[in-house]
Amino acid sequence: MAGHDTQDRPMRRDAVRNQQLVIEAAREVVSEYGTEASMELIASRAGVGVGTVYRRFPNKDALVEEIVDLMVCELVDEARKALTLGDGTGLEVFLRAMGESMSTHRGYAVKAVGHSKATRVEELRDLITELLVQAQDKGRIGPSIVLGDVMAAAWALRGIIETAGPIAPEAWQRHLDIQFAGLRAPDVPSAHAPATREQLTQISGGAGRTSCGRGA
Amino acid sequence: MAGHDTQDRPMRRDAVRNQQLVIEAAREVVSEYGTEASMELIASRAGVGVGTVYRRFPNKDALVEEIVDLMVCELVDEARKALTLGDGTGLEVFLRAMGESMSTHRGYAVKAVGHSKATRVEELRDLITELLVQAQDKGRIGPSIVLGDVMAAAWALRGIIETAGPIAPEAWQRHLDIQFAGLRAPDVPSAHAPATREQLTQISGGAGRTSCGRGA
DNA sequence: CTTGAAGCGGAACGATCATTCCGTTAAGGC
DNA sequence: GCCTTAACGGAATGATCGTTCCGCTTCAAG
Numbered sequence: 001m002a003g004h005d006t007q008d009r010p011m012r013r014d015a016v017r018n019q020q021l022v023i024e025a026a027r028e029v030v031s032e033y034g035t036e037a038s039m040e041l042i043a044s045r046a047g048v049g050v051g052t053v054y055r056r057f058p059n060k061d062a063l064v065e066e067i068v069d070l071m072v073c074e075l076v077d078e079a080r081k082a083l084t085l086g087d088g089t090g091l092e093v094f095l096r097a098m099g100e101s102m103s104t105h106r107g108y109a110v111k112a113v114g115h116s117k118a119t120r121v122e123e124l125r126d127l128i129t130e131l132l133v134q135a136q137d138k139g140r141i142g143p144s145i146v147l148g149d150v151m152a153a154a155w156a157l158r159g160i161i162e163t164a165g166p167i168a169p170e171a172w173q174r175h176l177d178i179q180f181a182g183l184r185a186p187d188v189p190s191a192h193a194p195a196t197r198e199q200l201t202q203i204s205g206g207a208g209r210t211s212c213g214r215g216a
Numbered sequence: 217m218a219g220h221d222t223q224d225r226p227m228r229r230d231a232v233r234n235q236q237l238v239i240e241a242a243r244e245v246v247s248e249y250g251t252e253a254s255m256e257l258i259a260s261r262a263g264v265g266v267g268t269v270y271r272r273f274p275n276k277d278a279l280v281e282e283i284v285d286l287m288v289c290e291l292v293d294e295a296r297k298a299l300t301l302g303d304g305t306g307l308e309v310f311l312r313a314m315g316e317s318m319s320t321h322r323g324y325a326v327k328a329v330g331h332s333k334a335t336r337v338e339e340l341r342d343l344i345t346e347l348l349v350q351a352q353d354k355g356r357i358g359p360s361i362v363l364g365d366v367m368a369a370a371w372a373l374r375g376i377i378e379t380a381g382p383i384a385p386e387a388w389q390r391h392l393d394i395q396f397a398g399l400r401a402p403d404v405p406s407a408h409a410p411a412t413r414e415q416l417t418q419i420s421g422g423a424g425r426t427s428c429g430r431g432a
Numbered sequence: 433c434t435t436g437a438a439g440c441g442g443a444a445c446g447a448t449c450a451t452t453c454c455g456t457t458a459a460g461g462c
Numbered sequence: 463g464c465c466t467t468a469a470c471g472g473a474a475t476g477a478t479c480g481t482t483c484c485g486c487t488t489c490a491a492g
Contacts, residue, residue: 009438011438011439012438012439012488012489012490013489013490014438014439014440014488014489015438015439015440015489018439018440036479038478038479038480039479039480039481040479040480043441043442048440048441049440049441049442050441050442050480050481051439051440051441051442051481051482051483051484052439052440052441054480054481054482055438055439055440059480059481060479060480060481110378110379113379145394148384148387148390149390149391149394152376152380152387152388152390152391153391155375155376155378155379155380155387156372156373156375156376156391157372157375158375158379159371159372159373159374159375159376159378160368160371160372160375162326162371162375163326163329163371163374163419164368164371164411164415164419167411167415167418167419168364168409168410168411168412168415168416168419170408170409170410171364171368171371171408171409171410171411172368173406173407173408174364174365174368174406174408174409174410175365175368175369175372177398177404177405177406177407177408178361178365178395178398178399178401178404178406179394179395179398180398181397181398181401181404182393182394182395182396182397182398182399182401183394183398185394185397185398188393188394188397189393190389190390190393190394191389191393192386192387192389192390192393193384193386193387193390194384194386194387194390195380195383195384195387196384199380199383199384200384202383203379203380203383203384225468227468227469228458228459228460228468228469229459229460230458230459230468230469230470231459231468231469231470234469234470252449254448254449254450255449255450255451256449256450259471259472264470264471265470265471265472266450266451266471266472267451267452267453267454267469267470267471267472268469268470268471270450270451270452271468271469271470275450275451276449276450276451433492434491434492435490435491435492436489436490436491437488437489437490438487438488438489438490439486439487439488439489440485440486440487440488441484441485441486441487442483442484443482443483443484444481444482444483444484445480445481445482445483446479446480446481446482447478447479447480447481448477448478448479448480449476449477449478449479450475450476450477450478451474451475451476451477452473452474452475452476453472453473453474453475454471454472454473454474455470455471455472456469456470456471457468457469457470457471458467458468458469458470459466459467459468459469460465460466460467460468461464461465461466462463462464462465462466
């Protein structure tokens, strides 16, 4: 993805730099205005022409998928890091990191959390499952909680962040405090079914491969 | 709004019927496809031409505001009804009703819950406040919970419903079960601030007037 | 330094809407 | 039944935006 195109010949140096500028501009602009921000705006933010954007990305969807993928990769990193805590607080730490990330990338958080076809969501799901198991082992999360509940909490955060956004920037944190009080309870009687694994897969894909580009 | 236009002369019977058809079509179509559904689609669903839509609504925004307003009115009714329960369960009953409504009107729930300029949101806020006070009086909700927390719970529901939608239709109910477990706790330690009244007003307007058209 | 090709900018194209306009239709008061 | 006029349908208009195209520019291999 970085430095080489489809062929063996390395990309020209200016092309590499421009591609980076485009990706950064897209993150900024789409975070702020959502995926409906125009390609023109993204290009001008990057200081290049639209043609340059289309040289690296076949269309807008591909560009958006690229930045969604970056975001999910960062979340995967956070999840891995949280897992090493080992004391059962990892799940909470991760969810807070996810909230921060969704706040920063508000305009397209929906793509990462929801209907994204991005590769790698499955990897993230597995990591979250591990975090959940760890938290339950340490008694920090009730035994009746399942992955679907944690995902629902994440979707909930998006709803709050999208709505309250920068106006009440702590609202999602507080919601999470209260939610965790419920999640900790040894048994929450519920007549309602959480999302199953199959449903989670349906909601946010789980097909592709490739690994997150390591590094900063 | 119904039967009369700006002038004294009553609307023609076919015009009244068509306006109703347009509103119903808009609710259906926008619920399903979101506010980006085209006017053509709404018009054809209603069985009329676009021109007819524009005779009653100056533009698309006005039409959307109309259906948002209908939704909020229904929520106001639900809140009033819940308040008469008097046993402190009203808040929970209301939030479930709100979830159902947002599920039905998924495509524009965001307008009702969030950045809507719809009149009447303030009335709804007042009713929710009453429901909260009542629930706290009866000991069903912890004393440290404020209106901002309830609103955040509503925004959270929207996030879940938009994401999981019809795929995991019970997910939001279960989230609410868990959330209520947290809300019931006598004290949830939180270092984070809930949304204040001012912030709530900023988030979802609160200026206009007029009353909900009574009746079915 | 030369030169071939990758890269670049941005005008042009085509599709998709929201909105307007106008010739035609049909309520409903008399 | 007649006639005025509100109401209707849908083609036309104009704006926006994704995408393509092409003549010019600039890198970098030799």
